[in-house]
Amino acid sequence: xxxxxxxGQSSAALMERGAVGRSAGEVGQALAQLSDWLDxxxxxxxxxxxxxxxxxxxxxxxxxxxxxxxxxxxxIDAADRG
Numbered sequence: 001x002x003x004x005x006x007x008g009q010s011s012a013a014l015m016e017r018g019a020v021g022r023s024a025g026e027v028g029q030a031l032a033q034l035s036d037w038l039d040x041x042x043x044x045x046x047x048x049x050x051x052x053x054x055x056x057x058x059x060x061x062x063x064x065x066x067x068x069x070x071x072x073x074x075x076i077d078a079a080d081r082g
């Protein structure tokens with residue numbers, strides 16, 4: 001149980017490291033690539049996200065892994081709207 005909780009935290013840490021200076025479009029592209037990769041239909045994503053490979057078989061954790069990217073996109077959108 002403890003290990004599965006780390007997938008979301010690991011994703012957030014990797015996202016933070018890779019997202020600095022990126023546009024909303026780049027973050028959205030990373031989210032799409034990560035989602036496809038987790039589902040087994042896409043190439044290995046960048047940003048060091050391949051470290052999350054053990055989570056690919058744990059579909060119940062995919063939402064937690066994608067959440068930091070979704071939250072960042074929502075924050076960028078809110079900031080852009082002022």
